[in-house]
Amino acid sequence: MAIHSPESRIWWNEPVARGELVWVAIAFVWGLIMFFMMIYWHIYGKQNLSAVVGRVDPEVYVGKVEAFTEKYKVREEGETGIPVAKPEAGGDAYMVARTFEWWPVLELEKGKSYKLHLSSADLQHGFSLQPTNINIQVHPGLEHVVTVTPNESGTFGVVCNEYCGLGHHVMGGRIYVVEPGQGG
Amino acid sequence: MSSVAIESRTLGAIAAKFRTCPATGLKVDLAAQALIKANAVAAVVFLAIGGIFGLMVALTRWPAVHLLSSDMFYLVLTAHGLDVLLLWIIFFEMAVLYFASAVILSSRIAAPRWAWVGFILMVIGGLMTNVAVLQGESTVMFTSYPPLKAQPHFYLGLILFAVGALIGCCVFFGTLVIAKEERTYEGSIPLVTFGALTAAIIAVFTIASGAIILIPTFLWSVGYISNIDTLTYKLVWWAMGHSSQQINVSAHVSIWYLIAAVTVGAKPLSEKVSRTAFLMYILFLQLASAHHLLVEPGLSSEWKIVNTSYMMYLAVMGSMIHGMTVPGSIEAAQRKSGFTRGAFEWLRKAPWGNPAFAGMFLSLVMFGFIGGISGVVLGTEQLNIMMHNTLYVPGHFHGTVVTGTTLAFMAVTYLVVPLIFQREIIWPKLARIQPYLFGIGAAGISMFMMGAGTLGVARRHWDLAMTDAALPYGYPPIASLMLGLNGLSAIMAATGGALYVVIVVASILFGKKVDETNIGTALGPMPQRVVRDAVTKYGNAGSWHLPGTYVLVTVFFGAFVLYYFVNWKYLSELWPMQ
Amino acid sequence: MIYIKDSPALAGTKSQFVIAWEGFMAQDPQPETAVAPPERIPFMQRLLDNPFLLLFLGVVIPTVIYILWGVMEITQIPLAK
Numbered sequence: 001m002a003i004h005s006p007e008s009r010i011w012w013n014e015p016v017a018r019g020e021l022v023w024v025a026i027a028f029v030w031g032l033i034m035f036f037m038m039i040y041w042h043i044y045g046k047q048n049l050s051a052v053v054g055r056v057d058p059e060v061y062v063g064k065v066e067a068f069t070e071k072y073k074v075r076e077e078g079e080t081g082i083p084v085a086k087p088e089a090g091g092d093a094y095m096v097a098r099t100f101e102w103w104p105v106l107e108l109e110k111g112k113s114y115k116l117h118l119s120s121a122d123l124q125h126g127f128s129l130q131p132t133n134i135n136i137q138v139h140p141g142l143e144h145v146v147t148v149t150p151n152e153s154g155t156f157g158v159v160c161n162e163y164c165g166l167g168h169h170v171m172g173g174r175i176y177v178v179e180p181g182q183g184g
Numbered sequence: 185m186s187s188v189a190i191e192s193r194t195l196g197a198i199a200a201k202f203r204t205c206p207a208t209g210l211k212v213d214l215a216a217q218a219l220i221k222a223n224a225v226a227a228v229v230f231l232a233i234g235g236i237f238g239l240m241v242a243l244t245r246w247p248a249v250h251l252l253s254s255d256m257f258y259l260v261l262t263a264h265g266l267d268v269l270l271l272w273i274i275f276f277e278m279a280v281l282y283f284a285s286a287v288i289l290s291s292r293i294a295a296p297r298w299a300w301v302g303f304i305l306m307v308i309g310g311l312m313t314n315v316a317v318l319q320g321e322s323t324v325m326f327t328s329y330p331p332l333k334a335q336p337h338f339y340l341g342l343i344l345f346a347v348g349a350l351i352g353c354c355v356f357f358g359t360l361v362i363a364k365e366e367r368t369y370e371g372s373i374p375l376v377t378f379g380a381l382t383a384a385i386i387a388v389f390t391i392a393s394g395a396i397i398l399i400p401t402f403l404w405s406v407g408y409i410s411n412i413d414t415l416t417y418k419l420v421w422w423a424m425g426h427s428s429q430q431i432n433v434s435a436h437v438s439i440w441y442l443i444a445a446v447t448v449g450a451k452p453l454s455e456k457v458s459r460t461a462f463l464m465y466i467l468f469l470q471l472a473s474a475h476h477l478l479v480e481p482g483l484s485s486e487w488k489i490v491n492t493s494y495m496m497y498l499a500v501m502g503s504m505i506h507g508m509t510v511p512g513s514i515e516a517a518q519r520k521s522g523f524t525r526g527a528f529e530w531l532r533k534a535p536w537g538n539p540a541f542a543g544m545f546l547s548l549v550m551f552g553f554i555g556g557i558s559g560v561v562l563g564t565e566q567l568n569i570m571m572h573n574t575l576y577v578p579g580h581f582h583g584t585v586v587t588g589t590t591l592a593f594m595a596v597t598y599l600v601v602p603l604i605f606q607r608e609i610i611w612p613k614l615a616r617i618q619p620y621l622f623g624i625g626a627a628g629i630s631m632f633m634m635g636a637g638t639l640g641v642a643r644r645h646w647d648l649a650m651t652d653a654a655l656p657y658g659y660p661p662i663a664s665l666m667l668g669l670n671g672l673s674a675i676m677a678a679t680g681g682a683l684y685v686v687i688v689v690a691s692i693l694f695g696k697k698v699d700e701t702n703i704g705t706a707l708g709p710m711p712q713r714v715v716r717d718a719v720t721k722y723g724n725a726g727s728w729h730l731p732g733t734y735v736l737v738t739v740f741f742g743a744f745v746l747y748y749f750v751n752w753k754y755l756s757e758l759w760p761m762q
Numbered sequence: 763m764i765y766i767k768d769s770p771a772l773a774g775t776k777s778q779f780v781i782a783w784e785g786f787m788a789q790d791p792q793p794e795t796a797v798a799p800p801e802r803i804p805f806m807q808r809l810l811d812n813p814f815l816l817l818f819l820g821v822v823i824p825t826v827i828y829i830l831w832g833v834m835e836i837t838q839i840p841l842a843k
């Protein structure tokens with residue numbers, strides 16, 4: 001009985017039934033499979049989070065994003081006139097999270113790779129790219145460089161999914177993915 | 185209890201008063217009994233408060249209802265996390281620790297005065313943090329990630345609560361020492377106590393981590409420290425925030441064994457295997473705090489993989505073992521009692537009308553299928569990219585903490601009320617349906633939130649439509665449906681939760697007193713165990729034959745493998761990233 | 763080990779519950795396989811019977827693998843280019 005002490009003093013040497021041992025073995029092997037699956041995906045899989053990260057002063061980072069936006073701005077949109085930047089294919093793209101916006105809007109080409117820089121100007125935010133459903137945590141003071149290759153064209157929303165204060169639910173952003181050579 | 189049953193023992197300079205439990209023959213230290221009562225009552229009070237907050241959250245998420253304003257929603261969500269995830273659970277766990285040490289070992293409790301000091305600190309701390317949240321200046325969510333800053337008394341309350349809980353753990357360890365020295369048991373401690381020991385060990389790590397990070401954060405909030413590193417905070421905070429849920433797992437697994445023992449007379453299939461499974465928890469379960477840091481910049485994949493996998497999934501192996509040995513021990517016991525026909529007569533004729541058993545078995549099944557499988561998938565480094573901070577996360581942990589832990593704690597309450605409060609459960613017919621109402625509602629909450637999370641819906645988010653955003657994103661319409669179903673499930677669970685609170689409070693206040701004449705019926709319906717000739721055939725290693733359990737674990741394993749690889753398939757369709 | 767039938771409170775008053783339990787508890791008397799001296803208790807059982815050693819392991823392992831390793835990595839994050 002589980003509420004009484006084991007009946008025999010030396011219970012460690014009691015035999016274990018086969019069925020139970022088989023289950024333990026299955027659980028152990030399955031654990032190894034799941035463990036090596038993560039390593040396998042690092043080697044052969046295409047969706048792994050980048051480890052490129054550096055410490056940066058939030059104000060310095062905002063300066064970098066502004067310089068980037070100035071250089072690559074192709075238009076403005078929405079009531080707020082938020083700039084849309086179209087970086088060179090294969091180049092760097094910057095986005096800053098701050099209460100309560102993702103800035104600027106990016107326009108990327110399908111099938112091209114970009115070094116997407118993410119950081120925050122103030123609090124922690126959550127970069128949540130929809131509907132593809134890619135979610136990355138964004139910290140102030142940490143510049144994270146993720147190499148992404150959009151594999152479908154369309155309009156993608158960036159939602160903030162880390163609570164960042166009372167306006168958290170209005171914090172949106174956008175990424176356009178266009179066919180190569182189009183847009184702009 | 186009749187006066188003859190009270191026995192005084194003077195041990196050294198300390199006098200302890202005992203009564204003998206009429207059901208189990210265990211000697212119950214009256215000081216421990218009072219502490220168990222106090223902690224259990226505090227737990228139920230915070231469950232009631234936190235449960236109401238939870239219902240309000242779900243009704244706000246339901247787009248057609250959208251109950252609260254955004255400010256109130258975030259405030260109430262902060263309070264909900266605090267009251268149920270921390271206060272309800274840990275108060276109840278203190279009761280479990282005292283029960284599993286003093287009562288099960290028939291020992292006096294160590295330092296009952298200190299235990300009361302701990303209890304009072306926990307009450308003061310819990311109230312202080314609640315007040316801070318309700319004042320409206322500490323809407324920082326349960327996690328309170330800096331640089332988001334709460335009022336100082338928000339952190340101070342949590343620190344006091346943690347110190348109180350740490351004292352409770354010390355009392356537990358002290359009681360183990362006393363019981364051993366005074367030889368109140370022979371050989372090794374019972375399995376249930378060993379499970380509680382596992383919970384207490386994890387609790388010490390949890391609380392120490394909490395102190396390490398909350399004390400500097402408190403000093404930061406009053407201005408003595410200028411900066412808290414956001415990533416370090418998160419790392420250490422989750423050593424508390426996630427490990428506290430591992431205390432729950434250890435405690436509720438222990439309760440599964442306890443309820444199985446009391447209601448159907450189940451006995452562990454193998455002490456060695458079950459204890460080794462708990463050992464895997466002790467050594468590795470806390471590492472899974474990394475589940476919350478898988479898409480964080482600044483931590484290496486090596487660190488992420490080793491930690492998130494609980495060291496090659498050895499702790500998952502522990503859970504899978506319990507997932508087999510608990511139903512297996514029930515099957516063995518039922519077969520001994522004569523329910524031997526087919527693979528499942530033992531299960532069909534289990535005491536489903538006993539809320540303790542029904543709650544326990546539902547908890548076992550739903551913890552495994554809903555909370556367990558989703559937890560492993562969510563905690564896989566790359567798969568987490570598709571789920572981090574979406575509603576999938578609260579969906580998953582409502583599967584573990586609500587359908588698993590809370591339901592198990594509710595179930596054991598139906599034994600604690602007659603055994604410790606010595607009252608009969610009032611309205612047994614209502615009590616019969618309570619676990620089903622609550623369990624199915626909670627399962628709905630869990631699964632519909634996971635469904636919405638799979639569609640990308642953000643957690644802790646007031647407005648699915650993002651109406652006031654300059655650049656809104658429109659989630660697919662089926663997300664609204666998911667959140668509506670989540671709201672309906674929450675109403676069902678809240679009804680079951682309210683029923684639980686009302687039954688427990690009414691039973692304690694007005695239930696018929698329990699003594700040796702009615703203890704049998706007070707514990708609820710039990711299987712008639714009369715078939716003696718089956719007794720020698722089952723339950724030991726030589727004649728171990730449990731076809732029903734084999735079927736159950738095979739179904740479980742199939743679902744696990746399938747769901748795991750389906751998610752890898754989804755992942756492979758995402759934008760390539762490196 | 764505490765058997766339910768040892769309880770003095772039960773003398774004469776046996777509920778159905780208790781009878782059922784007695785029936786269960788009375789089964790297969792354990793053949794006393796030569797009372798082993800304490801030093802023959804296997805290592806793993808001695809480990810599992812030692813709450814403070816388990817406490818030590820259960821605190822040190824996550825502290826080293828999770829917290830210390832993690833903090834070390836955080837302190838080694840370079841400056842951004």
Ligand SMILES: [Cu+2]
Pocket residue numbers: 098099100124125126160161162163164168171
């Ligand atoms: Cu945000």
